[in-house]
Amino acid sequence: MQSTIDLINRRVRDAVASAFDLDPATVDPLVRRSQDDRFGDYQSNCAMGLAKRIGQKPRDVAEKIRAALVIDDLCETVEIAGPGFLNLRLKPGYVAMELATIENADAPHDRVGTLPTSEPVCVAVDLSSPNLAKELHVGHIRSTVIGDCVARVLEFAGHDVHRINHVGDWGTQFGMLLAYLRRTQPDVLIDPVKLHLPDLEKFYVEAKSFYDSDENFAKTSRETVIELQRQDPQVMAVWRAFCNESLRHCHEAYDRMDVRLEDRGESYYREMLPDVVRMFEEKSLAVESNGAICVFPNRDRFKTRDGDPLPMIIRKSDGGYNYDTTDLAAIYHRIEKLGAKRLVYVVGMPQKQHFDMLFAAAGLIGWAGEDVSLEHLAFGSMLGPDGRPFKTRDGGTIKLRDLLNEAVDRARKVVTESEKSNDLDAAMVEEIAEAVGIGAIKYFDLSHALNSDYRFDWDHMLAMEGNTAPYLMYAYARIRSIGRKANVDYDSLDTFAPIVLEHGSEIKLGKVLLRFAETVDMVARDLKPNILTDYLFDLSKAFSTFYDRRNGVRVIDAEPESLKLSRLRLCDLTARTLRIGLGLLGIRTVEKM
Ligand code: ARG
16 A cells, blocks of 8 residues: 555646646655644645746645646645645545555555565664673663664565674773683683673773773783784684673673664674775775874865864774774675665764764765665763763663663552552563563653653653553553453454544544554654654554543444444554554553553
């Protein structure tokens, strides 16, 4: 099924082309969803631009478009407003028919009216990507959660997605860690499986304080880096054991958060680094400066504080490589070896310049042509409740593990305090607490615009009312329980039964349901998860009005039977859209709450 907005876009484009004798390919119909229901469901803003282009009055242009528009089957009479907006309101009959065909469409049951893309591409999403020296902490949540959501949406849209965990597992700090490991756990040299790091964070802190206070140890550390870079087998064995152990910690949290990742850390590219430098040199794109090799991706755009052109140092004067070189190798690998046409980097705002320069360099050397899209999905910071960097009481970092535990504990309280918790057994309470607690953290994060900072707020994210995971999860569970109470098996409802949209609340719900397809398209294009959270919140609100005794309609006791069936189908569609939509956010639904 084609999304409604696409359909309207096409109709308006054709109308403009025929009214003004233009090539349809040159027409942008500029159809948007209306901000306010009172002005209709969609609006086209193209008359104003067109008026300029052809030198006529905007309202006249709008008038002519309206006259040429063939859209009776979809919309009520088109209205012209303001300087020349075309306001479009969907006909309930159209909405009903489209909804009724959702099930009958070729698309499988679990797509609720969305179609996979006809142009699948290979996408590389770079997400989470912690430095392995430390344990996952609150600072890793955003990249992990946003990246996972984006990957899920792109997968759902039918693309071939690589979820790359570009972990920091190579570089100078590993000399220190390995040297400390050799000192404290010499057994590891003989048998790497013996490695035991129950608390990575503590290990890092201890190693660092040794490094800072003991000159001998610092010297050994530096020597160990060199051994590592030479790939001395013994040091490599310790390094590997360390990385495995550290990744095991990470994956405990990833598993708990339902996040699937391909670990491909910086070390993966270590052998390619000299080639990267050579490729830039061969194209005369690298210059030497004080013994270091530099690339200037754009001298006018990237400048130092003093206004001098800013280089990317791709080989240091001591012969070592750095973060930039590794990212160049990785971008080359993703484009040339994986065949990625879209590269998405889910990394915080502070690295904006790094990615701007990286993308410019990849363009300069010709790896990223017109057909490759490079996107830095930069996000703001997650702040503590006081609006300052999120820390423990004594100023330490908050481990992700501890935060997840606290979320689940708090969710358990919310669940057991609700009066509906009586018919839940202990195992169910645990399942719900886990889903709600982790869902709440994810949802709260995803519902904020990417580029803004936000304050962590337990009470807000766990509230049963408002734009929160518990509210949406509860809406889902409620619909499921309506089915149980009415002895209805949603899965065996007659999918050929017509959908009837009569009552205002029913029409509204129908329209929101129909919007799911275009919402998913939009998120897959713009990669803004909060478009999806806003949509799901709208859907839950529309459902709650529809089901409300006073403002909505009767469902279980609706008559005649055909109306009851139509309304049950709306319930079922809502539940499935919620389940799939929350699933795209990485949030599990539960049948009871
Ligand atoms: N490990 C880096 C950090 O903690 C993030 C890596 C992001 N991905 C990348 N390809 N540079 O800051």
